[in-house]
Amino acid sequence: xxxxxxxxxxxxxxxxxxxxxxxxxxxxxxxxxxxxxxxxxxxxxxxxxxxxxxxxxxxxxxxxxxxxxxxxxxxxxxxxxxxxxxxxxxxxxxxxxxxxxxxxxxxxxxxxxxxxxxxxxxxxxxxxxxxxxxxxxxxxxxxxxxxxxxxxxxxxxxxxxxxxxxxxxxxxxxxxxxxxxxxxxxxxxxxxxxxxxxxxxxxxxxxxxxxxxxxxxxxxxxxxxxxxxxxxxxxxxxxxxxxxxxxxxxxxxxxxxxxxxxxxxxxxxxxxxxxxxxxxxxxxxxxxxx
Numbered sequence: 001x002x003x004x005x006x007x008x009x010x011x012x013x014x015x016x017x018x019x020x021x022x023x024x025x026x027x028x029x030x031x032x033x034x035x036x037x038x039x040x041x042x043x044x045x046x047x048x049x050x051x052x053x054x055x056x057x058x059x060x061x062x063x064x065x066x067x068x069x070x071x072x073x074x075x076x077x078x079x080x081x082x083x084x085x086x087x088x089x090x091x092x093x094x095x096x097x098x099x100x101x102x103x104x105x106x107x108x109x110x111x112x113x114x115x116x117x118x119x120x121x122x123x124x125x126x127x128x129x130x131x132x133x134x135x136x137x138x139x140x141x142x143x144x145x146x147x148x149x150x151x152x153x154x155x156x157x158x159x160x161x162x163x164x165x166x167x168x169x170x171x172x173x174x175x176x177x178x179x180x181x182x183x184x185x186x187x188x189x190x191x192x193x194x195x196x197x198x199x200x201x202x203x204x205x206x207x208x209x210x211x212x213x214x215x216x217x218x219x220x221x222x223x224x225x226x227x228x229x230x231x232x233x234x235x236x237x238x239x240x241x242x243x244x245x246x247x248x249x250x251x252x253x254x255x256x257x258x259x260x261x262x263x264x265x266x267x268x269x270x271x272x273x274x275x276x277x278x279x280x281x282x283x284x285x286x287x288x289x290x
Contacts, residue, residue: 046098049105050084056112063119073115080108167205167249169256169275169283172197176289187268187289193260195243195273197283201253213276214243214258219269224260234279241276 057077061070083104090097175194178184184191195214213232216224224242231238243258268289275283 046102046105047084047088050080050101053105053108053112054080054084060112060115060119063123069115069118069122076108076111076115083108166280167202167210167277167282168200169197169277170200172273172275172283172285174271174273174285174287176287187266190262190266190289192262194257195260196255196257197275197285199247199249199254199256199282201251203251205249205251207250208248210247210249210277212245212247212256212258213241214245214260215239215274215276216242216260217272217274219267219271224264226263232276234276234281 054077057073057080061073061077083101086101090101173196175196176184176190177192177194178189179191181192193216211232218224223240225240226242228240230244231240232244233239242260245256245258247254247256266289270286270288272284272286274281
């Protein structure tokens with residue numbers, strides 16, 4: 001083999017070796033670029049996970065009314081944000097730091113799951129408590145309404161009993177008498193009013209001494225009264241009376257007669273007699289004087 005052939009063969013070998021080395025270099029460079037891109041993508045995914053994780057704590061805090069638990073959630077959120085800031089400063093090529101931060105994220109996730117379970121348990125307990133409170137409130141309101149109804153029924157019953165025990169004056173008759181004790185024909189001849197009435201039988205009424213008050217009202221609504229101090233209480237007011245009469249009531253029917261000596265000027269018109277006992281109006285009657 002001559003020298004030229006040997007030289008040619010050597011050049012071919014060198015060229016092939018150079019091409020091979022170049023191809024190997026390019027292949028290694030491409031592999032490195034792909035690995036860097038993978039690290040960058042992994043870091044970006046991890047950042048997204050941390051960011052989403054931090055937002056989840058905001059959502060959780062809105063569902064919590066327990067102050068102690070809210071403080072713990074706030075601490076975990078701050079820890080997550082701190083690790084997120086660390087991640088953003090780490091180079092994509094720093095595989096060991098990224099692995100560490102991924103492990104930290106896994107630990108944080110376990111803690112969050114525990115908090116979620118605790119919050120669910122508290123919410124279930126709170127809802128149960130609300131149901132119990134609502135049930136107790138409903139029963140209390142129902143009992144209150146029942147008590148109010150019973151109180152109203154008792155009030156009505158007491159009122160009926162009071163009315164049943166009240167004295168009643170009937171058969172009221174007024175005689176405008178002259179000086180002979182007979183019915184006066186003219187107003188100027190009237191010297192006395194004789195008022196007869198009957199207290200009806202009432203076995204539910206209290207027996208014993210009773211005071212009867214008789215009011216004689218003139219046509220102008222003025223009351224015949226001897227003394228301004230002669231008053232009695234009726235419906236929280238002090239009313240003047242014409243005649244005061246004491247009786248001993250035993251529950252049986254009782255006839256009563258009272259008199260009024262006329263010392264005032266009288267004139268024709270409609271007069272009225274009202275009879276009171278125990279603070280109640282027990283009878284009324286109108287009469288006319290010509």
